[in-house]
Amino acid sequence: MPSIQQNIELVTSQLPKGVRLVAVSKYHPVEKLQEAYDAGQRIFGESRAQELVSKCPQLPDDIEWHFIGHLQTNKARMIMPNVTLIHAIDSIKLLKVVNKEAARIGRTVDTLLQLHVAQETTKSGFTVDELLKAETLRQLDDLDLGNVRIGGLMAMATNTSDHAQVAKEFGIARSTFDALKAGYFAGNDYFKELSMGMSHDWRIAVDQGSTMIRIGTDLFGEREY
Numbered sequence: 233m234p235s236i237q238q239n240i241e242l243v244t245s246q247l248p249k250g251v252r253l254v255a256v257s258k259y260h261p262v263e264k265l266q267e268a269y270d271a272g273q274r275i276f277g278e279s280r281a282q283e284l285v286s287k288c289p290q291l292p293d294d295i296e297w298h299f300i301g302h303l304q305t306n307k308a309r310m311i312m313p314n315v316t317l318i319h320a321i322d323s324i325k326l327l328k329v330v331n332k333e334a335a336r337i338g339r340t341v342d343t344l345l346q347l348h349v350a351q352e353t354t355k356s357g358f359t360v361d362e363l364l365k366a367e368t369l370r371q372l373d374d375l376d377l378g379n380v381r382i383g384g385l386m387a388m389a390t391n392t393s394d395h396a397q398v399a400k401e402f403g404i405a406r407s408t409f410d411a412l413k414a415g416y417f418a419g420n421d422y423f424k425e426l427s428m429g430m431s432h433d434w435r436i437a438v439d440q441g442s443t444m445i446r447i448g449t450d451l452f453g454e455r456e457y
């Protein structure tokens with residue numbers, strides 16, 4: 233079986249310049265994260281607040297911790313001291329809470345807005361229409377987000393073997409990202425990340441212009457729930 237180091241090298245050697253790898257370490261023990269760290273990996277993604285805060289102090293402090301899952305509003309406070317980037321902001325309400333919690337401890341936090349492009353209704357996020365609508369953007373203006381930076385978008389494609397369908401959904405995410413970057417976020421240097429691509433579809437995501445892929449299984453093996 234290839235080592236975690238070999239898995240990381242296999243993925244990173246195929247990434248175009250400027251595309252970053254988030255090692256999705258949820259449900260994996262800290263020993264495995266340490267192994268990835270020793271292989272040079274510095275960005276880790278977790279999807280449960282408790283797990284993130286318990287792993288964080290056990291590992292070196294130059295790690296960037298990303299929260300990649302659905303964040304419940306009542307968990308924002310818990311992760312705020314440790315999190316670098318929150319990938320899946322799926323409502324204006326969550327954005328408000330994150331801003332408030334960041335302000336409470338006097339920091340600024342980076343976030344991505346989650347875009348709903350998949351066919352599955354179980355996946356959350358803003359729709360393309362919502363994000364391009366003046367009304368939503370006005371809501372963003374009204375929020376006065378002093379402690380949150382919106383650094384781009386995050387998207388998940390439908391879980392299907394239909395390559396064309398996945399490419400189409402990632403393509404929609406890319407064009408929505410481009411439209412916002414040229415529009416509402418024009419001149420905003422922070423708005424630059426498009427987080428998309430998991431173990432089974434990251435090559436398609438990279439083809440469609442992803443800047444950040446989130447890989448768990450292909451690096452660490454199957455998760456033990």
Ligand SMILES: *Cc1c(COP(=O)(O)O)cnc(C)c1O
Nearest residue numbers: 256279300430431446447448449
């Ligand atoms: C678990 C998870 C991943 C990684 O999934 P793999 O298939 O193990 O690569 C990526 N993104 C999100 C949002 C996840 O929850």
